[in-house]
Amino acid sequence: MSAPPTKKWFGTGLDSRNNSLNLIRLVLAFAVLLHHSWPLAGLPGEPVFAGDTLGGWAIAGFFGISGYLITSSRWSNSLGTYLVHRVARIMPAFWVCLLAMVIVFAPIGYVAANGTLNGYFVTAHSPLNFLISNAMLDMRAYDIAGTPGNVPYAGAWNGSLWSLSYEFVCYLIIAALGCIAFVKRSRWPLTIAFLLSVLAQANIDTISHFTNDSFEVILMLRLLPFFLGGGVMYLWKDKIGFHAFPGILSFVAAFILSSTIPGWGVQASAIFVTYGIFWLSTIIKQPLFIAKNDISYGVYIYAFAVQQLLAVFGAHEWGIWWFSLAAAAGTVPLALGSWIFIERPIMRRVRRATAKKTPLPVQNPVSDTPETPETSVVVIAEGAR
Template sequence: MLNREFIEKQLPGTAQDPRNRPLMRFGKPLDPRNNSLNFIRLILSLMVLFAHSFYIVGAGNGPIFKDENLGGWAVAGFFGISGYLITGSRFNNRLGVYLMHRVARIIPAFLVCLVVMAAVFAPIAYYVQHSSLHGFFQTPTTPANSIFANMFLKIHNYDIAGTPAGVPYPGAWNGSLWTLYFEFLCYLLVAVLGTFAFFKKSPWPMVAAFVLSVAIWANLERIDPYIQNNADFNLLARLVPFFLGGAVVKVFSKRIGLSWQGATVAAVLAAAAILGLEGFGNQLAAPFLAYLLLWISTWLPSPKLVMTNDVSYGAYVYAFPVQQLLAVFGAYHWGVWWFTLAAFIATMPLAIASWLAVEQPIMRLARRRV
């Protein structure tokens, strides 16, 4: 009689089936329960806050490296990490479940942020500007229209009833939200790619998709005349390579784990691409940048509360309106550093409230419905 251990080693579909064993060649896989990705994303959110402080206090663009300021590099990091995680989510879930999770993660907290800006931030600024709320609900862009026009992630109106005004960066309550539309388009792109079996069976189709995205960005000047210099296409072309760079790391994750040796190689290749290639080097470096961030998450200490509570999204969507409201009250006179500190202190309670009251409950409800 064949014993159970021998049968389990031979039968397809069992844990011992050689076809189901990880193909890891070196390095360790990312431990989903023991990493500091939440903390890294929070740091990236605060980098965006700091970068925006320069604009909001009227101090220029801030530090710029290879055509991107700190906020641009932070967004690239966000997209790289998302590309890794979201690709894993798509490949492990049915399309309907995947889309439900993506909508639950990004849309509800976004809508609440729109309402908070229209019902709290804008009225305060309008009162400061006019010494009353007379005309607030009828002045273009009306509060109701600011919500309705922007509720599908595409930001059409940045002001609310002519506020904020009298500040160094007038007419925009939230200069961070525009990226969410393009991030969701990346979610849809991976949703489509995940319907083709060959994207799951081999890593090379994803590599081809990434290379194509870099080629489009590198040749954007030649493409622009055919799309009438469409701004949305240009922004998407700029960001998709960073997202697919993270996806490339994910599809190779069973073969190439996270290690200091891999991080060293990734750092060298990223530096070579960024420093050596004008115009598209940043995008070409995307997989290596994503690998570095993932590797850092395996050893960077993270506060335990942050490991289990992802407040980075709330920090990202509320930082800009908080900064603008501070500016309305004249805080931009404090200078970049003190202004940034004040904005950080004022933003975090809103970020925590967003996580505890909106994001976490909605995500739990979405998981229960699967």
């Protein structure tokens, strides 16, 4: 018999079937699209807050949401099931996206530049090289056969994909932490890990000195606090709850920390940003279509390429807003196709297969109620990366 539910400090918990996380993720994906419109149109003047762009803040929001949902998945599943779910969620759609770059986007760009496809497959940066170099999420090549060219931001078909490898590293970190019994029994180990990640960001100059100024390390330490902050929020969910007053205070605290503490204030604000986002998800209503169809991942992985293809034909000269609207209109059908034909069917098949192996509910060590992948917050994460 389980213990009675823990009394929450604030308001109510997160309803796994009645929230607007799909809508919020979609808004964040379109924010990244808008962010890219400035460099892809070759225009200055993108708004910046606390040293970061609109796109940087949107990606931080993605990592915070993912940290919450992915920690839920790990704490509710065996290591094998968790890893299968994560690979199935992120990799197939990514691979199809790479293929789309090679067989649709780049050939159009190549013909636009050269008038013919002759030589397309045997160039120095060949389509095959693009597929092989990037197949494991670590983006090592961005151009294909010298395209896109004659655009303000030449030589990159899909600059959005860089963040996926960092997110997958975060998945692996949570996978490893979930193998340690005392970490799963208590809220504090992950909470301390979050504080250490902020401390690492505060000492990034020293760390960079010992890593030869590795840009990969800098980016990882910049994003990790948001992911861990989301994980901490999940572990404390049964205690804190969500309510308007602390939700508003969280955004205020995030604003103050980010704007007054240079260097690491943004990362210190991660837990407040995540709390605020999840509170918003409890009060904002989303359309039923969006609730059932999470196309945010598809928007994220295709938008940049659609923008570049539009730029090949001069659409970047229309101005930021028309360029962005045209790109959004071109991206949504691709994202919807990715969701309907790749992401959703693969995840459903994987969940059915893994559910047969783990039919019994598991006790969440930091919660007072048993969870299964069907009854836990993982339900809201069907579209979570």
